[in-house]
Amino acid sequence: MKKKVLAMLLASAMVLGLAACGEGGAASTDTASAPAQTEASGDLIKVGIINNDPNESGYRTANDKDLKAMFNEANGYDAKFAYSMKNDEQISAAQGFITDGVDYLLLSAADTAGWDSVLQDAQKNGVKVILFDRTIDADPSLYEASIVSDMAKEGQTAVDWLAGQGLSEYNVIHIQGHMGSAAQQGRSGALDAKVAAEANWNIVAQQTADWNAENAQQIVQSVIDAKTPFNVIYAENDDMAKGAVAALDAAGISHGVGKDVIVMGFDCNKWALEELLKQNWNYDGQCNPFQASYISDIIKTLESGGSVSEKTIIMDEKGFDASTITQADVDNYGI
Amino acid sequence: MSAKKKIKTGGIWKKIVGNQMFIPVLAILILVIVNLIKDPSFFVVTMGLNNDGFPVLSGSLISILDNGSELAILAIGMTLVTAASGGQDISVGATIAVAGSAMLRVLCGDNPRPTATQAPVILAFLVACLVGMLCGAFNGALVSAFKIQPMVATLILFTAGRSIAAWINNNELPIVPDPKFAWFAGCIPGIPIPTSVFIAAACIVAIMLVLKFTNLGLYTQAVGINENSSRLNGINPTFIKFLSFVILGLCVAVAALIKVSRISTINYSVIAKDIEMDAILAVALGGNALSGGKFNMWASILGAYIIQFLTTTLYRFKVDSEARPAYKAVVVILLVVSSAPVVRNYFSQLTKRFTSAKKEVA
């Protein structure tokens, strides 16, 4: 009999709990009060970091390393990390961090949509949210700051550089990243606009290689096989540029500074910058993964009672030219 | 005996249409004709020099043979797995990452940017084979001994494989310093045909020899069709299923060698992405039942090259990036549906009716 009563109680508790979750989860998380838990961990600032899988790319690996180097006990942080490339998993991780009572939630969202309710939750519980790398579709009042790269600007810098090369004719093989991603849209946009505007700019081939070197190699191979002339390869990341160069090498087409084909890449992988240094490639656009210091600055400002003047902080990003790059650049900016 | 009156209606024609190779060969022919009409230069193969100054053949046909190598090799293993277990291994892309990562780990050691290779390539390749076969053995054990559905069993490595690959090299992306390593996918100086083509050919010859000089084919098919009966005839079905996964693991290691050699480095998240689907598709395009049982190895291999032929053709026609998967889907639907037994039966009946009608007229 006792068991039955207990089961009934449990069941009704679960039903109530579910109902509470349905209302945005506010009721259920109220019980785990945030301050009580922060006191337990001493003077350290508790941060919960939600990132994409570090294996996703060299960019992400560098990004994760940078964050780990900043957010540790030596620098006065008690940091917890959660990785996922799926939005729903990230959201439940965020909920977990809020329940744990973190002071700051650092977020690189997999997807732009679906974050409103969990961020409202965070606000109610006094958790401050800082976005990095990627923005989301939510009311800016729900987060303190957003530190991002401006992909369109990266694209524009690259296209401006290319225009500065003063070729009489631009026949471009455009190798795109995964269609619809922010990086692809930003980096494609600038080139598309330029080609539409200038009579001597032509797209020879425009294909997605899904960030994949071998696909890029096949795309360039098919253009070579078709004997279509081209003099620029605009690849939206370093891997794809590398694949493209493999195809050029196999076909005996010269590339690099002062050669037949201009090779352009993005992300500033160390090995890519070395190719620049060897004059095999011509240009590499930076996509700055080092957001940790920016974030830390904001947290320090907020902790000392200050406020952030600008919500969206766009990071400095460079474009490297093979004719001017130095070993120091490779060491400092290579990821 | 009198019931077995053979009906000879359009004998040769029926024999051709009824052959399992008919649809894949027809598909190749159609692709050839479409390309001939659109741009005959598709078939031009020219001799040129590569950037190292050595002669190489180039042209779309060479590209197809070159880039189709990995898929053809994987199709071999996938055919055996499909036949024996009646299911598919969806982890081959991820295990290519694992085997490739292991190979790089041996070649580059702890340092992701060594100035010279730390071990001979052959050792690295053997380690990769071992790792590939271990992955296969893991999948195979789950399927054969624990009777887990192949797709579910291989889902484990499908999900975890790329993270394991990254873990093997501590998330670093090693680059092989020796330019000779690129020879496995590119051309060996003096030989104008990409090495990958030879590797694929060697694998095909090897499996054909194995099928000819062992009973692998008979055992695999018997197990796939009727496991009970195979056991009562002295075959060990558990072992045969396990073996098919291990062979696929070996195929994965060879494919990984080519894939990694193409760029002398690795990208764990995108290397051989979605290749498992293409490998399964190759088996299906060959007219082999995905529910296991009888198989035709040549048809699967041809299926792999059809997929590459199609990809190269779509690149060549500069089909819009967004539209490319749709084109591929349409072609695949046509091929798979037309090689489905139901449709084939219908057509053979149609031909029969047609030929008998012709006879009546005559």
Place this chain on the structure above:
Amino acid sequence: MNEKRILEMRGIDKTFPGVRALQGVDFFLNEGEIHALMGENGAGKSTLIKVLTGVYTKDGGTISLQGTGEVQIHSPQDAQNLGISTVYQEITLCPNLTVAENMYIGRGKGQITNWKQMNTDAEKLLRSLDIPAKATQQLASCSIAVQQMVAIARAVDMECKVLILDEPTSSLDEQEVEKLFGLMRDLKSRGVGIIFVTHFLDQVYEVCDKITVLRDGQLVGEYEIKDLPRVQLVAKMLGKEMDDLSDIKGEGGGYQGKDSGEDVFEAKDLQSDAGIKPFDFHIKKGEVNGFTGLLGSGRSECVRAIFGADRVLKGSVKMHGKPVKIAKPIDAMKCGIAYLPEDRKVDGIVGDLSVRENIILALQVLTGFFKPFSRAKANAFADEYIKKLNIKTASADTPIKSLSGGNQQKVILARWLLMHPDYLILDEPTRGIDVGTKVDIQKLVLELASEGMSVTFISSETDEMLRTCSRLVVMRDRKVVGELSGDDLTQNKIMSTIAGGESKA
């Protein structure tokens, strides 16, 4: 159309690649009639039934029904809507649903809305047909016979005019068969026309009114049961004057095996995980013996234990007097033991493989993984046995699944004979196959024994056992309860041994 005639099939043609399965076959069925459809395997019975039930589309001919005239049947659903219902040998119901649910699901018109009503309706129908099952009982908990009856009840309730029973009795024991016949007679009195397909001659003569005989896809004739003595029926089915049957019977006490000589195989205290009690067993060179007992008494389990088909728990075995270890089928094969399993479809044939591959399979496995036969050798083996056993197949390349049951069985037999075993185990080699093949197999067994092979023979038909075996091991409740040989080999003696203590008391 005759007033009483409810079904008329005229000039039915059906051709499959390579075989004309039916050629201008006529079949008529009257109201309140039980009509046997007879013929050897491959005669076209199944094809005719499948044409009638819409599984196959006929190539020619007409089908007419009482009231509706000529009809086109394109699918089993069409057939059902026209009042033609079929109950197959294998139960096609859902074992995990209740009896009532099985009777009412998927019935096309309307959904089950009132479960109570459904259960009472079902209960009523079960009572009226005198079927010993409860409406709310799970189907799986009923015996096979009752399941079959439920399937019939389902068919009857769909207001069927034509009921087809395709080998319904092959997995039933005698009592169950009697119950089924009661039900059939009941339905007959209600005016249902029943088409009864079976291999059991006794049953035909017990329950049927008329017989239609098919042979090689052609109609032989339609007969009143009283006008056709058994011998004649068999002769018509086989298309020749049969004296082979009487030949064997003429031998009386069956083959008298050599009582002397060494034991080829000997088992002591053998037990497998299939639930049989430990048993001792031996067989001499050139001897034919058998296991007998009721269905489920453990006959098959014993021979499976000998062959290592089930996991052997304990016991010792000797082959030619030398101790051997048999843990897996391959071990037994290496000792020269061959086993033709009870269930041909599940354990015997490898359906999609060709007749040739099916024939060479066992010997090939025994020869070794690295020593495949050449094509020429495989062909020679296949051709030899196709001829020897008179296997009817378009060619050695034909997939075995497209052969008739009896011919499939011959292929499996060929597979084991090719191995030239010292000891051959045949578990129900004659089940579900035609009379001609049955006789062939019995003769073959005796022939093999006279050449020195030892054979263990299991059959549900005691006659057959008596004709072939010189010694019978009798089983009851998964235990060996007796051994009969010599003058003890009579029906009565077997019955009383099977019945055991109860009958004596």
